[in-house]
Amino acid sequence: MRAKRSKKYRKLMHQYEMTFGFHEPYQVLVDSNFLRAVHQFKMDLIPALERTLQGKVKPLLSKCSLAAIMAAQPINPRTNNPFRPQHLPPPTVLPLRHCSHNEDDTPIDEVECLLSLLCPNTETMRNKEHYTLATAEPVALAHDELDSNDAKKRRRAEAAFNERNEKSSALRSGARSIPGVPIVYVKRSVMVLEPLSIPSERVRIGVEKGKFKTGVQAALDVVSNLKRKRDDEEEDPVSRTRGPKKARGPNPLSMKKPKSRAKQTPDQEGKKTKSRPKESEAGGDLDNADGETTSMPKTKRKRRHKNTKTEADSTEIPAESLTTGGIED
Numbered sequence: 001m002r003a004k005r006s007k008k009y010r011k012l013m014h015q016y017e018m019t020f021g022f023h024e025p026y027q028v029l030v031d032s033n034f035l036r037a038v039h040q041f042k043m044d045l046i047p048a049l050e051r052t053l054q055g056k057v058k059p060l061l062s063k064c065s066l067a068a069i070m071a072a073q074p075i076n077p078r079t080n081n082p083f084r085p086q087h088l089p090p091p092t093v094l095p096l097r098h099c100s101h102n103e104d105d106t107p108i109d110e111v112e113c114l115l116s117l118l119c120p121n122t123e124t125m126r127n128k129e130h131y132t133l134a135t136a137e138p139v140a141l142a143h144d145e146l147d148s149n150d151a152k153k154r155r156r157a158e159a160a161f162n163e164r165n166e167k168s169s170a171l172r173s174g175a176r177s178i179p180g181v182p183i184v185y186v187k188r189s190v191m192v193l194e195p196l197s198i199p200s201e202r203v204r205i206g207v208e209k210g211k212f213k214t215g216v217q218a219a220l221d222v223v224s225n226l227k228r229k230r231d232d233e234e235e236d237p238v239s240r241t242r243g244p245k246k247a248r249g250p251n252p253l254s255m256k257k258p259k260s261r262a263k264q265t266p267d268q269e270g271k272k273t274k275s276r277p278k279e280s281e282a283g284g285d286l287d288n289a290d291g292e293t294t295s296m297p298k299t300k301r302k303r304r305h306k307n308t309k310t311e312a313d314s315t316e317i318p319a320e321s322l323t324t325g326g327i328e329d
């Protein structure tokens with residue numbers, strides 16, 4: 001189970017690397033809920049993140065997140081400053097990400113701050129800095145009087161708790177709407193990496209089809225293309241079932257044959273060289289090739305050496321790619 005999950009997460013991060021240009025160390029914006037949850041469930045911030053993202057991480061705390069953490073703390077009467085909370089790691093472990101949202105650098109709402117860091121420009125909708133978001137469902141705070149006998153206090157605490165829940169889910173749904181934002185989430189005592197959001201997935205499909213337009217437009221194009229294709233197919237289902245078989249079946253074969261013929265001309269002589277019996281699968285072609293070779297035997301012999309070299313090269317490449325494929329899996 002554990003191995004299966006880490007394999008899944010490795011694959012996910014690989015997709016972020018290929019599609020959105022992520023690279024290690026992954027920059028992770030952690031929010032106040034995440035830090036509280038990590039502390040509550042006695043997780044180790046960096047090792048836990050590295051296990052989840054399957055690579056080196058560089059966690060960061062925005063100035064506005066820090067302000068939100070400190071604002072929730074009781075005041076130390078001696079210093080008149082809030083107590084430093086236990087769930088706030090030292091800056092050596094968790095450096096500050098300086099952010100400026102206004103002229104006098106006053107901190108803004110944490111969720112607004114994080115979304116603006118993840119997506120500085122709502123026109124382009126790009127996570128330019130390749131941030132990962134690490135967040136969590138809110139946990140009850142020490143001063144949350146959810147169990148209070150005082151109905152008034154309890155209602156106020158419940159309202160505040162509900163508001164934190166709503167803001168937490170707004171942050172996640174906002175982050176999901178930006179293509180290319182990995183989201184780490186702590187729910188109860190489990191740290192998970194969310195699957196690609198729909199906008200991320202759309203961009204990924206666009207890139208894999210060789211459309212290198214970036215951002216949302218490319219995704220929308222892909223979707224509308226798919227939709228158009230589907231509509232066309234639904235109009236006449238008969239041609240849909242027959243069409244691809246007729247069109248796709250014979251064409252690739254007829255494309256391959258001339259290639260294999262050219263390469264296999266030395267093959268009929270090359271019965272001496274034992275390394276190539278597999279390629280004579282297209283045996284029918286050899287007959288044709290025979291006719292050609294008999295007409296020009298001398299030139300073919302000269303070419304044979306070159307061909308054997310190139311063939312050896314070409315057979316080596318797939319063999320290597322097969323093995324590397326095995327390792328990656």
Ligand SMILES: [Zn+2]
Nearest residue numbers: 062064099113
């Ligand atoms: Zn900020």
